[in-house]
Amino acid sequence: MALSRRVAAILDAAVLVAGLTIAVLPLSDPAHRLPVALVGFGLTAPLYVVALLRLPGRSRLPGRERLRRTVDVLALGVSVVFAGWMLLPAGPVPPAVRVAGVGGAAAVAVLAMAAVAERRRRPGAARCHAGAGFTVGGLALLAVLLAYDAPDRALSAVAPPLLAGALLTAAGARRTSMGERPDRGAAPAGWPRLTAPAGVAALAAGIHLGTSREFTPAAMALGLAVIPLIMVGELLTAADQRRRVERLAASEASLRRLVDANGEAGEPGVSTRDSGGLASSGRAGGEPASSGRDGGEVAPSARVDGEPVPSTREDVILALSRRSGGALLVVDLHGEDGMAPDGSVPAEVVRRLRAGCGTHDLVARLGDTEFAVVTDLGPVLAYALGTRLLAALTEPYPGPGGVVRVGVGLAETTGGDPEVVLRQADLARRRAVQLGRDRIEWYDAYLEEQLVRRLDLERELPGAVARGELDLVYQPVVALADRMPVGTEALLRWRSPVLGTVLPAELLPVAADLDLLGEVGRWVVDRACRQLAVWSEGGRELWMAVNVTPRELAATDFVARTATALAAYDVPPERLVVEVAEPAVGPELSTVVARLAGLRSLGVRTALDDFRAEHASLAQLRRLPIDLLKVGPHLVVPGADGQRPLIDVVANLGDRLGVEMVVEGLESDGQVDGARRAGCRYGQGFALARPATAERVEAWFEEFPSTLR
Numbered sequence: 104m105a106l107s108r109r110v111a112a113i114l115d116a117a118v119l120v121a122g123l124t125i126a127v128l129p130l131s132d133p134a135h136r137l138p139v140a141l142v143g144f145g146l147t148a149p150l151y152v153v154a155l156l157r158l159p160g161r162s163r164l165p166g167r168e169r170l171r172r173t174v175d176v177l178a179l180g181v182s183v184v185f186a187g188w189m190l191l192p193a194g195p196v197p198p199a200v201r202v203a204g205v206g207g208a209a210a211v212a213v214l215a216m217a218a219v220a221e222r223r224r225r226p227g228a229a230r231c232h233a234g235a236g237f238t239v240g241g242l243a244l245l246a247v248l249l250a251y252d253a254p255d256r257a258l259s260a261v262a263p264p265l266l267a268g269a270l271l272t273a274a275g276a277r278r279t280s281m282g283e284r285p286d287r288g289a290a291p292a293g294w295p296r297l298t299a300p301a302g303v304a305a306l307a308a309g310i311h312l313g314t315s316r317e318f319t320p321a322a323m324a325l326g327l328a329v330i331p332l333i334m335v336g337e338l339l340t341a342a343d344q345r346r347r348v349e350r351l352a353a354s355e356a357s358l359r360r361l362v363d364a365n366g367e368a369g370e371p372g373v374s375t376r377d378s379g380g381l382a383s384s385g386r387a388g389g390e391p392a393s394s395g396r397d398g399g400e401v402a403p404s405a406r407v408d409g410e411p412v413p414s415t416r417e418d419v420i421l422a423l424s425r426r427s428g429g430a431l432l433v434v435d436l437h438g439e440d441g442m443a444p445d446g447s448v449p450a451e452v453v454r455r456l457r458a459g460c461g462t463h464d465l466v467a468r469l470g471d472t473e474f475a476v477v478t479d480l481g482p483v484l485a486y487a488l489g490t491r492l493l494a495a496l497t498e499p500y501p502g503p504g505g506v507v508r509v510g511v512g513l514a515e516t517t518g519g520d521p522e523v524v525l526r527q528a529d530l531a532r533r534r535a536v537q538l539g540r541d542r543i544e545w546y547d548a549y550l551e552e553q554l555v556r557r558l559d560l561e562r563e564l565p566g567a568v569a570r571g572e573l574d575l576v577y578q579p580v581v582a583l584a585d586r587m588p589v590g591t592e593a594l595l596r597w598r599s600p601v602l603g604t605v606l607p608a609e610l611l612p613v614a615a616d617l618d619l620l621g622e623v624g625r626w627v628v629d630r631a632c633r634q635l636a637v638w639s640e641g642g643r644e645l646w647m648a649v650n651v652t653p654r655e656l657a658a659t660d661f662v663a664r665t666a667t668a669l670a671a672y673d674v675p676p677e678r679l680v681v682e683v684a685e686p687a688v689g690p691e692l693s694t695v696v697a698r699l700a701g702l703r704s705l706g707v708r709t710a711l712d713d714f715r716a717e718h719a720s721l722a723q724l725r726r727l728p729i730d731l732l733k734v735g736p737h738l739v740v741p742g743a744d745g746q747r748p749l750i751d752v753v754a755n756l757g758d759r760l761g762v763e764m765v766v767e768g769l770e771s772d773g774q775v776d777g778a779r780r781a782g783c784r785y786g787q788g789f790a791l792a793r794p795a796t797a798e799r800v801e802a803w804f805e806e807f808p809s810t811l812r
Contacts (some may be wrong), residue, residue, distance in 0.1 A: 110157045114231065114276050117150035118269050121238050124245075125265060128258075135197055137249040144203060144242040148210055151235040155217075156230045157600045158279060171339050172216060178300040178332035180212035186307035187247075197250045207243025211236050212472060215299075230275030300336075303330045361575050417523075419467045422477045423521035428484035432476040433469070434496065435510045435530040435536055437536070448500050455495045455645055459488070460544060475528075482545075489513055489543045497541050503799045510535035511543040530554050536615075556602075560613045563601050568665040574598050578794040579803065580648070580765060580787045583779040587807055588644035589679070592787065593631040594794050606789030607650070615654060624655045628668050632679065634797055636672035643804060648680035648710060648731075655692035656683065662701040669705075675708030680731060683714045692723060700728045710765070714753070724760065732757050733765045736788070741776040758782070 124143025128136050187204045215235035216465070222229040241264035291579070304326060312318075318326075393644055423431065436452060449472070456466045456474060465477040480487055489511050496509045512532030514524050531546040533554055543548070567573055577591040597605040612622045635647040655661060669676055681702055688711075690697050699709045699784055710731035723734075738750040750766070757764050766778040769788030778786055792803065 110154050110795050113154035117147050120146045130716050140249050148239050160225050174335050176212045180209050180328050182304040183208040189307040199250045200247050203243045203246035211240045227275045228277030230271045234268045234271030241265040247448040266547040280504045404448040404793040419475050420521040422465045426516050429479040429516045431524050431528045432489050433512045433532040435532050436472045436507045451578045459495050469568040514546040572598050574796040577800045579792040580785050581791050583786045624797040632668045632672045632674050635674050646678050648682050650682045653687050656698040657694050680708045680710050682710040682712045685711050703728050704796050733761045733767050736768045736774045739774050754782045
């Protein structure tokens with residue numbers, strides 16, 4: 104994820120303002136130097152804030168980390184304010200010093216803690232934060248020195264932090280501009296979160312005690328305020344250490360059980376005692392160990408009450424570490440409703456996996472609904488094995504909820520790190536689940552990029568509406584007869600500061616999986632109605648088309664919400680057009696028909712988008728209560744052997760049903776002429792007008808007389 108030009112320009116502007124502040128000071132009248140420094144401080148800090156908040160890779164912090172970060176910032180901020188209080192000359196404190204001192208201390212604390220927290224996860228961003236801290240701190244120190252009329256020699260003390268700030272900002276921006284993928288697994292840095300506040304406060308107190316040998320009550324209260332914050336930080340650190348120790352102890356206990364089991368079996372291959380997974384397939388208890396295809400051996404299965412004791416994740420790791428070839432299959436099962444299958448299903452899954460695997464293949468259970476198969480087979484045969492297992496696992500299971508959905512991920516074992524192979528197979532499994540039911544997917548590097556992108560989208564999309572990151576662009580719809588604008592289509596864009604601009608084709612599937620379609624759809628309808636009301640004030644009677652999915656239409660309150668939005672902005676219902684894509688209508692035809700009929704009862708017009716003109720499409724067209732039919736430009740092209748374009752057939756059917764035609768995607772004058780000759784009334788596409796922001800579309804409207812259609 105690379106730094107955008109806009110963010111880089113803001114960082115450059117912050118460094119430039121700081122440099123100009125220092126450059127202008129020698130040329131200014133002594134009485135004007137303090138205002139110049141304060142203005143430079145006041146401009147540089149906001150520029151840095153805007154740029155740092157838009158650096159790529161920033162993610163939402165969990166609650167525990169937000170608390171830890173807040174305590175760290177408060178501890179360092181209070182200690183820096185205390186140090187400034189101790190080091191200031193005796194006497195009244197000028198107001199400018201209070202503003203610059205407290206503001207600079209707060210900024211330095213926030214930026215320093217951000218740099219420390221990000222130095223392992225996002226090194227480039229950490230350098231930008233550190234550079235901002237040095238620059239803002241240097242300007243605050245400059246304002247303090249000027250407020251006390253310090254000599255020119257003392258003013259040179261601000262040169263090192265300002266120079267360091269500029270260099271660190273440039274280094275961080277350079278690293279981030281080259282593309283930097285955040286290391287989300289990096290552990291947060293501990294030092295100097297606890298030591299820095301205590302050290303700063305102790306050093307300042309020592310210097311003050313050595314010079315004046317007295318503390319005012321206010322200074323004592325401020326110094327003591329650091330102690331509770333440091334104690335809270337210590338408690339949070341101790342809690343983190345305790346959790347880490349518990350995890351290590353659990354891992355050690357698991358490894359000890361594994362070693363003990365291997366010792367009893369006489370073979371350092373596969374554990375047979377842990378009850379958390381599944382055993383190797385195809386052998387009865389008491390059989391001797393058999394040689395694997397790679398020359399190694401597979402331990403025999405232990406049995407308890409006649410049943411094999413399951414293998415675990417550790418067994419899979421050991422098996423992978425002993426293989427220089429083969430493949431790993433990770434199987435995921437979930438019910439039709441996305442929930443975990445019935446409790447009796449996993450036992451049957453075990454039986455089917457063992458029945459489908461070879462004698463030397465290892466079957467293991469990774470979780471409640473996840474299983475693994477380690478095989479020595481090559482890529483082609485491993486894929487064939489996965490296909491057989493997929494067919495076996497998708498057969499109905501006895502009892503309620505007997506139909507399950509299966510996703511299988513495959514990764515080659517190359518003798519490398521077993522954890523890497525496990526991660527790769529699990530990524531392929533996730534991709535198989537995302538793409539639909541009952542699939543098998545191989546891992547590759549492009550797949551990982553897609554999955555990482557998907558995870559980034561899932562992390563950033565919640566709250567995008569509240570943060571004001573969604574936007575609409577508008578593509579005009581024109582009358583083909585005179586090229587006059589008659590309406591627009593609202594197209595959704597997500598302007599993410601982390602991910603850039605995200606289009607609906609990528610946004611909507613994620614919103615559907617996160618159950619955010621309703622929230623996004625409400626925002627789109629509300630914003631479209633508001634914009635339509637703004638354009639109506641100018642006397643243009645245009646329509647506005649919004650796209651909805653069958654899932655949004657299925658909401659029982661969709662019609663009521665649409666009516667509420669129209670009433671809120673006093674928009675006539677006939678000026679709103681609700682579009683639904685024809686390929687998505689089939690499975691939800693009855694629901695779509697009911698909702699579209701409800702919208703038409705309000706006066707809202709409806710449209711069928713992406714009409715394919717197939718036999719099934721023509722058949723269901725008679726059932727759908729629509730006013731507009733949107734077709735692609737491919738229907739305008741003449742058929743083979745000079746046959747009439749399909750647009751002629753569709754246009755004749757539209758006339759009979761009282762449906763007006765809109766040809767979208769028109770990219771050439773020839774397509775525009777063909778659509779007009781076929782009798783289509785409206786057109787939309789790059790050959791007529793490109794999508795643009797509301798302001799640019801409004802400026803385009805000004806080229807035409809008032810549109811009354």
